Amino acid sequence: MAAAVENGAACGGRVPRPTNPMVTPLLTDLYQFTMAYAYWKAGKHLDRAVFDLYFRKNPFGGEFTIFGGLEECIRLIANFKLTEVEIRFLQSAMPTCEDGFFEYLSSIDCSDVEVYAIPEGSVVFPKVPLMRIEGPVAVVQLLETPFLSLVNYASLVTTNAARHRLVAGKSKNLLEFGLRRAQGPDGGISASRYCYMGGFDATSNVAAGRLFGIPIRGTHSHAFVSSFMGLDEIIDRALTSSDGSNKCEDFVALVQNWLARIKDASSLRGTFGETNLSELAAFTSYALAFPNSFLALVDTYDVMKSGVPNFCAVALALNDMGYKAAGIRLDSGDLAYLSIETRKFFHEIEEEFGFVGFGKMNITASNDLNEETIDALNKQGHEVDAFGIGTYLVTCYAQAALGCVFKLVEINKQPRIKLSEDVTKVSIPCKKRCYRLYGKEGYPLVDIMTGEDEPGPKVGERLLCRHPFNESKRAYVVPQHVEELLKCYWPGTSSKLREELPSINEIRSRCMAHLDRMRPDHIRRLNPTPYKVSVTAKLYDFIHFLWLNEAPVGELQ
Numbered sequence: 001m002a003a004a005v006e007n008g009a010a011c012g013g014r015v016p017r018p019t020n021p022m023v024t025p026l027l028t029d030l031y032q033f034t035m036a037y038a039y040w041k042a043g044k045h046l047d048r049a050v051f052d053l054y055f056r057k058n059p060f061g062g063e064f065t066i067f068g069g070l071e072e073c074i075r076l077i078a079n080f081k082l083t084e085v086e087i088r089f090l091q092s093a094m095p096t097c098e099d100g101f102f103e104y105l106s107s108i109d110c111s112d113v114e115v116y117a118i119p120e121g122s123v124v125f126p127k128v129p130l131m132r133i134e135g136p137v138a139v140v141q142l143l144e145t146p147f148l149s150l151v152n153y154a155s156l157v158t159t160n161a162a163r164h165r166l167v168a169g170k171s172k173n174l175l176e177f178g179l180r181r182a183q184g185p186d187g188g189i190s191a192s193r194y195c196y197m198g199g200f201d202a203t204s205n206v207a208a209g210r211l212f213g214i215p216i217r218g219t220h221s222h223a224f225v226s227s228f229m230g231l232d233e234i235i236d237r238a239l240t241s242s243d244g245s246n247k248c249e250d251f252v253a254l255v256q257n258w259l260a261r262i263k264d265a266s267s268l269r270g271t272f273g274e275t276n277l278s279e280l281a282a283f284t285s286y287a288l289a290f291p292n293s294f295l296a297l298v299d300t301y302d303v304m305k306s307g308v309p310n311f312c313a314v315a316l317a318l319n320d321m322g323y324k325a326a327g328i329r330l331d332s333g334d335l336a337y338l339s340i341e342t343r344k345f346f347h348e349i350e351e352e353f354g355f356v357g358f359g360k361m362n363i364t365a366s367n368d369l370n371e372e373t374i375d376a377l378n379k380q381g382h383e384v385d386a387f388g389i390g391t392y393l394v395t396c397y398a399q400a401a402l403g404c405v406f407k408l409v410e411i412n413k414q415p416r417i418k419l420s421e422d423v424t425k426v427s428i429p430c431k432k433r434c435y436r437l438y439g440k441e442g443y444p445l446v447d448i449m450t451g452e453d454e455p456g457p458k459v460g461e462r463l464l465c466r467h468p469f470n471e472s473k474r475a476y477v478v479p480q481h482v483e484e485l486l487k488c489y490w491p492g493t494s495s496k497l498r499e500e501l502p503s504i505n506e507i508r509s510r511c512m513a514h515l516d517r518m519r520p521d522h523i524r525r526l527n528p529t530p531y532k533v534s535v536t537a538k539l540y541d542f543i544h545f546l547w548l549n550e551a552p553v554g555e556l557q
C-alpha cells in the first residue's frame, strides 16, 4: 500500500501539473463560474461544502468498475490557480459581474480543499463515493466539471481494458492499438495509459510510452508488405550472425533455399504452391532490419498459401544466423481457424527440421476485436497468443460514458439530498465514511456507507447493512476484515497525512489484485451477480427522514 506523506498543502509544489496542458481552471462549464459569482454575491462563497463524486450504474452490462483518473484530479488541484490572462478572459465572458468577484477569483487556490478518495485502480461500485471533496462551495463547484472529465473516461476505458483482460485470460499478451481510432489525440493518450492500468501489457502509442513509461510494441502494416514488388529490390543482402562470428553475404538466397526445403518437406508437400515473392521480399527486408525481433503480418495475400510459408522460410534462415523470430500477426479472416492452421504448420516445421520450440512461435491476432469476439474465439478454440485491440477498446464502443456525477451532500454541516422521481438518482446525503467488509472466504461481501461520526464497522461484530432505498433489502454481516475506502489525497489545512500518488505499475497491480479477490460471479460476463452496496441503519433512517422532510406532500383534487 502507498505510504502517506506529509501535509499536501505544505508540499503542494511537488505534485506535477496535469499531464494534459489543456487541463486548467478554465476547463469547466460556464455555469460553474456563474454559480461561483452568485455564491459570491450572496456572501455564500466561503460556505463549507461537501460533494461526492460517484456513478450510478456499472458499465458494459457488468457488475464492477475500475476507478481511474484520480492522479490527474490531484494534479489539477495541486496547481489550481487562475492566471491573469484567464481572469481577463472571464471578465470579458461575464461583463456584468462586479470587479470584486474577479479579485476573489484571482486569489483562490485549493489549499483549503480536502479530497478523500478510493485508491486509483480499485474495483468500485455504484453509489459509493469514489471521491469526497470538501471546501469553500465556490471553489469546489468549479472542480465539478474537470473532475468528472478526468474520471469518467479514465474509469470507463480502464474498466473496458480490465474486461478484455478477464475474457482473454492472464496468459495472453494484450496490446492496445487504438491511437488512430480514438476520440482525438487526448482520447488516444488517455486510452493508452488507462488500458495499461486496466491490465494491457503494452501500447503501440509512442507518446504514451514516453509520457507514462508504458512498454511500446508493434508489428508492421499491409502497406509495408505491398510496397515491395520483388526480391531484386533488396540491395544490401548481407547479415552478420547474432554472435558476430560469421557473415551471410546473401541472406535472400538463404531464405529462398529454406522456402524450397519447406515446399519439399514430406509433411508439407502440396499444402502450398508458389508463394508471393513480393511478400517474401518484404519479410526478408524486415528481417534484415530487425533480425532480433522479426514479426510478419501474414494476411496480405493468402495466409496459409503464402504468408505463413514465407514467414517460416525467413524464420529458419534467421535461425541459421543465430536469431530467433518473434512470430506472426493475423489481421483478417477467421482468426480461430487461421491460428489453428498456422500452429499446425509451425509444428510441422518443428518436426521436419528438428527445430525445437518452433511450434510455440507467437501468433498475434487483430482486426475489430472486442470482448465478444475473444469470447467466441475461446469457445471455438484458437491458437492466438496475443491480441492487438484498437477501435472497440479505446472508443468504449459498447458504452458511451460512465455517467459519474458530482453531488452536494452537505453544506455548513447541514446534510443535503437531491430528490428524483427515479429512485436510482436520489443522492445519499451527509459527509460519509465508506468501508469494504470481507467475509470468511476472503471475498469482499458488501460496501457500507456510514455517517462521518458513526463508529466504524469492527471485525467480528455483527452489523446490519441496509440497501439505501429499498426497505426490504437488508442483511447482517460479521466482517472478517474491514477496509476503510476513502483515503486522504489532499488534506487542505487539516493535519492529516496525504497518501502518496502511486506509480502506474502499482495502480495496474492493484487493479489486477482487486479483480483476483472478487467472488467470480460478480465479475463473470454473463448475468453477473450484483455486489451489495449498503448504508448503516442510522444513515438509512436519516436519508429517509430527510427525504420526507424535503419532498412536498402532494394534493389530489
Ligand SMILES: Nc1ncnc2c1ncn2[C@@H]1O[C@H](COP(=O)(O)OP(=O)(O)OP(=O)(O)O)[C@@H](O)[C@H]1O
Pocket: 331, 332, 333, 334, 335, 336, 337, 366, 367, 368, 369, 370, 373, 376, 377, 380
Ligand atoms: N472465429 C471467429 N469467430 C468470431 N469472430 C471472428 C472470428 N474470426 C474473426 N472474427 C471477427 O470477425 C470480423 C471479421 O471482419 P470482416 O467481416 O470485416 O472480415 P475481414 O476478415 O476483416 O475481411 P477483409 O479481408 O475484407 O478485411 C472481425 O470483427 C473479427 O474480429
Ligand SMILES: O=P(O)(O)OC[C@H]1O[C@H](OP(=O)(O)OP(=O)(O)O)[C@H](O)[C@@H]1O
Pocket: 177, 178, 180, 181, 221, 331, 366, 367, 368, 369, 388, 389, 390, 391, 392
Ligand atoms: O481493428 P482494431 O481493433 O481497430 O485494431 C487496430 C487496427 O488498425 C490496423 O488496421 P488499419 O488501420 O490498417 O485498418 P483496417 O484493418 O481497418 O483496414 C490494424 O491492422 C488493426 O486491424
Ligand SMILES: O=C(O)c1cccnc1
Pocket: 177, 178, 204, 217, 218, 219, 220, 221, 329, 366, 388, 390
Ligand atoms: O503495430 C501494429 O501491428 C499496429 C499498430 C497500430 C494499429 N494496428 C497495428
Ligand SMILES: [Mg+2]
Pocket: 331, 366, 367, 368
Ligand atoms: Mg483491421
